[in-house]
Amino acid sequence: MIPGSFAYHRPKSLADAVAMLADLGEDARPIAGGHSLIPMMKLRLATPAHLIDLADLADLKGIRADGGDVVIGAMTTQHELIASDLLAGKVPLLRETSLVIADPQVRYAGTLGGNVANGDPGNDMPAVMMCLGATYEVAGKSGGRRIAAREFYQGAYFNTLEPGEILTAVRIPAPPAGHGFAYEKLKRKVGDYATAAAAVVLTMNGGRVATCSIGLTNVAETPLWAEEAGRILAGSALDAATVKKAVAAAEAITSPATDARGPARYRTKMAGVMLARALARAQSRTRSA
Numbered sequence: 001m002i003p004g005s006f007a008y009h010r011p012k013s014l015a016d017a018v019a020m021l022a023d024l025g026e027d028a029r030p031i032a033g034g035h036s037l038i039p040m041m042k043l044r045l046a047t048p049a050h051l052i053d054l055a056d057l058a059d060l061k062g063i064r065a066d067g068g069d070v071v072i073g074a075m076t077t078q079h080e081l082i083a084s085d086l087l088a089g090k091v092p093l094l095r096e097t098s099l100v101i102a103d104p105q106v107r108y109a110g111t112l113g114g115n116v117a118n119g120d121p122g123n124d125m126p127a128v129m130m131c132l133g134a135t136y137e138v139a140g141k142s143g144g145r146r147i148a149a150r151e152f153y154q155g156a157y158f159n160t161l162e163p164g165e166i167l168t169a170v171r172i173p174a175p176p177a178g179h180g181f182a183y184e185k186l187k188r189k190v191g192d193y194a195t196a197a198a199a200v201v202l203t204m205n206g207g208r209v210a211t212c213s214i215g216l217t218n219v220a221e222t223p224l225w226a227e228e229a230g231r232i233l234a235g236s237a238l239d240a241a242t243v244k245k246a247v248a249a250a251e252a253i254t255s256p257a258t259d260a261r262g263p264a265r266y267r268t269k270m271a272g273v274m275l276a277r278a279l280a281r282a283q284s285r286t287r288s289a
């Protein structure tokens with residue numbers, strides 16, 4: 001329960017942080033809110049020799065609109081996501097998701113960047129970012145690049161960040177006004193990670209689904225984008241038979257672990273139940289622009 005020894009660094013600029021990570025190599029890890037990394041260090045599942053604290057990097061803070069996108073600095077806390085009027089208006093799915101992450105104490109420190117970069121299949125934001133079609137903005141010693149959330153996750157705790165790269169912001173194309181949204185999460189108790197969860201963003205036109213995007217949490221080694229299920233629903237009136245087909249398509253791409261949250265088959269079924277509920281709630285929230 002006591003971490004190994006490490007050196008603590010607190011750079012004042014993004015350029016300094018990137019240079020430090022490049023100099024110190026694979027022994028160094030960025031730390032944001034510390035609410036995933038420090039528990040891992042206490043269990044000795046992570047033993048970085050150097051921690052680079054991102055807390056003073058002004059470039060990684062703030063929430064702003066940029067044309068049709070919303071750009072959220074990586075060091076924005078989950079509490080700040082909940083409190084943002086801009087997000088409440090443009091991407092309300094983020095508030096709904098943040099409210100079911102952990103508890104207020106964790107949400108005051110845990111950051112969006114840490115949540116999406118961490119790689120725990122139980123983290124809620126990655127599937128939501130896939131659902132929203134978000135892009136991650138990254139800085140490294142050879143410059144900046146953007147990575148689609150849908151291409152970022154490779155396995156539990158494995159993603160396409162290169163060593164030394166820092167995630168600086170998450171860019172989200174704001175869904176159209178009047179879209180429906182929902183994040184349905186089954187958990188054993190308040191503050192728990194998901195047994196299974198589903199994110200939905202949909203638009204309707206003349207009583208039929210115009211677009212539908214679905215993300216699934218904690219039912220595979222990585223978050224899932226249920227592309228085929230969304231395709232099945234497009235053009236439908238969300239009738240029971242089509243929803244059943246889409247739910248089956250979503251369940252088919254899951255491969256959860258059997259663990260303290262239940263047997264794999266149960267968790268797959270719960271992903272389907274969460275999806276059906278999220279679709280119904282998202283539909284009830286759609287309105288004409």
Ligand SMILES: Cc1cc2nc3c(=O)[nH]c(=O)nc-3n(C[C@H](O)[C@H](O)[C@H](O)COP(=O)(O)OP(=O)(O)OC[C@H]3O[C@@H](n4cnc5c(N)ncnc54)[C@H](O)[C@@H]3O)c2cc1C
Pocket residue numbers: 029030031032033034035036037038039054074075100101102103106109110111112113114115117118122123124125165166167168191192193194
């Ligand atoms: C009791 C408890 C319950 C929790 N329940 C949930 C839950 O229900 N759902 C959920 O989603 N999460 C949950 N969490 C995790 C919490 O949301 C974390 O805050 C989050 O996963 C990580 O964010 P952080 O800012 O704390 O990152 P840190 O712990 O500081 O970092 C996590 C990882 O990401 C890397 N990293 C952080 N920031 C960056 C960056 N900008 N660029 C590159 N790499 C970076 C770090 O090197 C580290 O590997 C829980 C945590 C606790 C302690």
